[in-house]
Amino acid sequence: MTQLNNSNEDSLMDIDNQGDPFLAFIDRARSVLSPVEEDEDEETYNPNRNGSDSTGPGWSWIASRILKTCIAYSSGVTSAILLSDLSQAWSEQRRSSISKKRPEIINQLKKKHRRNKLANTVTIDSVYEKNFLSLNSVLEAVIVDAFVLPGTNIYMLTLGDFWSSNTIDLYLHRRYYDLVDAHGGILNKGREVFLTGCYLRTGKEGAGSPRLLPTEYFVILLDDDQDDDAMLIAAQFCSDSFSSISFNEASNGVSYSLYARIESIQSKEIQGMSGTVQRKEITLVDNDGVKVEFLLWGEQVLLANLFSVGSMLALDRPYIASSAESAIETSHELCLEYGSATQLFLVPFLQHEEQVYVPLTQNRYQGSRLVSTVDPTQSLKVSQVALPRDFQGSIDFSCYPFQSFVTDLRDKMTSVSLYGVVTDIFHERNTAEVIFSLKIEDTTGAIWAKLHFARSWSFGRLGIGHTVYLSGLSCHLNKHKCLEATWYENAAGALFVNLSCLPALLNSSCLHKLSSLSDLSSEASCTYICRVRLDQVDQCHVSTRFAHSRCGHVVNKMPSGDIECSFCHCNCDAEVVRTFHLKITLADETGKMFAWCVNQTATELLQISPDEFYDLPEDEQFMYPSSLENESFIVALVNGKRQGYGLTQSITQETDAIPWEITRALRCE
Known part of the structure; x- marks a missing residue:
């Protein structure tokens, strides 16, 4: 049983009263997709229960789906569009678990299918x-x-x-x-x-x-809980071990039957006489802890689609080959191959479940499962959730029904989602991989996450104070017994969205609420959406500079003559574009404020491209902003200058002393 620690009372108050429209819409969507069932267990929630119509989607599934829809509909979405898309997608996902008319033998087996x-x-x-x-x-x-x-x-x-x-x-x-x-x-x-x-x-x-x-x-699948299958495994496959294999005896026709756990599956390309050959290397470990490679060649690699790490593989009459002849690096002189007489049996790894206690950060069950918001004593409480656990003991949180907070994170958690604000970021330079460390803060705390990219930074501009959603995180204790979060760009379920720069957010009233400038707090860690006009444009400051097209940050010319990105710290000669750096006064009925912006946001406000602006004569550049006086926009605003933000000073200080950044702008007709 895994226990998640409870956060303090102040954090709980912040969570309960945060009033974030995006989070509120996720709650609303969950109530639509997860109607309450009268016979539902009030204490334990199992999101992986087979065939249960009452099982609803996890918090991260809903959040990811909403954001993907927003990305697809950059001009904005309505509540009806989102709920329709969510309902259709969830119905399709559940279709496989809906009871159908099938042979009775399958219905009987399905009851224990895990x-x-x-x-x-x-x-x-x-x-x-x-x-x-x-x-x-x-x-x-x-x-x-x-x-x-x-x-x-x-x-x-x-x-x-x-x-x-x-x-x-x-x-x-x-x-x-x-x-x-x-x-x-x-x-x-x-x-x-x-x-x-x-x-x-x-x-x-x-x-x-x-x-x-x-x-x-x-x-062929075997079930070691069934007597007949257990006897078959013991009688046929447990008398031989990897250590007992003799290459000479195998060459003279002696056959072996072996039983081992699949530890890893790797793909390789081998240069052969007539081109490259596909190969799968499956590392097997027997009961004595001895490891041997099981090789699949060419079309045989299809067999690897049937295997999963942690499963037990029984091999009857595998072909015994020399490791040297098969060109693999291993401490064992022999390896196994799929021969013409080989037959394979599998005891699949079963996804075990872990009972996870729900912490007090979830002091309300999101969605319709909160029976009464008027009388909290009558609310349906869920004290624990059953989540799948792999053979290494890591718990999969992809179907966790609640939002995860930083304070909830523990060792051996996978597929975790976080929603929070970026408070620091830097590129780790002394490594062959492309790794950025990102510090994410929510209402309960902050954590550093290592983002592993396949090639290079690929998420556009990101700055201090921006609100982000990150799914596919894994948590583990490092060698110093400190908690680390890691994220891999190509991993299943991995998603990164910068909500502060999401175009659809400005046009989606169901996902934001309009704030006045007087509502903005210098201590806030959120993205404000405001309707403003441009004011005192004769005092605005407009300049153009060169930036890295991938990340939107400024570039520097090095003594060697190379162009280096100040954020990615990579040579980016071929990926340099001209961009704006704009400082301007925003106003509404409640007040005025000075803010800054760059790149596409500045282009939207100025209604001209950086290249077109640069080509204007100097006097026209000076006079151009005056034509924008009192133009109306909906803007997204973040505060990147809160105490404790950006301590590594790794991001170029584009802000000067101005705390408020305009991260997105949309002209109002």
Whole structure:
């Protein structure tokens, strides 16, 4: 049982009274997507419960989907658009778990089905719908029937799956015929199998049902909780170990049956005689802790689609090869390959669950599960949430129903989302990887997150005080026993959105509230949306400079003559653009303030491009701002000069002494 520490009382008050329209809309969307069920457990919430209509989406799923829609609709979104998109997307996601008319044997197995889907899994229903099946698609199937085609010796398997109402027939590959014997064969009704590398034979002009042609890439699932399977594993696969393999004996025809855990799966490209060859290196660890590589070559790499780290793999008659001949670096002189007689069995890693106590930062259950907001004593309380845990003990928070706060973060948390303000950032330079360290602060605290980019910074301009949403974070203790958060750009579920610079935010009234300039607080850590006019334009300051197109920050000419970005610290000769740096007075009915902006925001305010402005004669440049007097705009404003912000001084100080930055602007007609 994992316990998340509670935050202090002041933080709880801040969270409860923050009044953020974006967070409020997430709560509203959750109430629409998650109607209350009368028989729902008031203490434990399980977002991964199979077939439960009452299970709703996690907080991060809703937040990510809203932001992706905002990115797609840059001109703005309405509440109706967002709720419609969310409802449709959630319905499609839940479709696989809705009970369908399927063979009873599958319904019985589904009750104890706890595996996560493999990455390339497709459903049998989708094969019928598309009349297509790609070679790298995976079918996670259950044998509904096994029979011989009348008048032949050809074995057929009728396959179903946990998500489909249809079944489909497979011509069984002859290498598995010895396993389908009617008297005690393992390929019988109710056996689960994984297969890939399938060709689909479709009926011509609607005659006949689609069938799957034979495939070698076929793995039989075993359940070590079942006596028959446990006895098979013990009798056939546990007498040999990696240490007992003899290359000489294998060369003389001795076969081995081996049982080991999959520790890692890596892809390689090997230069062969006629070009590059694809290879998968699967590291296996047996019960003695000995490691051996299991190699897949060429088209065989499709088999790796059927494997998952942490699963137990049983190999019957693998081909024994020399590590030197296979050109791999390993301490073991032997490696295993998928030979013509090899058969594979798998005990899949089951996603265990961890009961996570809900901290006091979640003093209200977001969405409709809060039964009464009038009388808190009558509210439906959830004290713990069941979340999946991998074989290394890391807990997956992607379906966590609540917003996660900095104070909640602990060791071995994955797929965490954070919503907060950037208070510092710098580029880590003494590393071969592209890593930026970002300090994120919310109402409960701050944490440094290491962002690992595939190539280079790819999120446009980011500054101190900007509000960001980050999903796909992992937390762990480093060697100094300090908590670290890491994020990888290409990881599943990874998303980074700078809300302060999001165009759709200004036009989406359901996601913001308009503030007057007198409402702005120098101690606030949020993004304000205001309707303003340009004032005292004769006192504004306009200049142009060169900036790095990727990140929007200014560039410097080095003594060597190279152009270096002040933010990325990389050579960016080919990625330099002319931009504005603007200081201007904003006004509304309640007051005035001096603010600054750069790049696209300044272009929107000045209604001219930097290159066009630069080409104007000097006297016209001087007079140009006067034409903008009293023009109205909706702007996003952030305070980048709060106490404690930007302590590393790693971002070029474009602000001078002006605390308020205009991060986005939209002209009002």
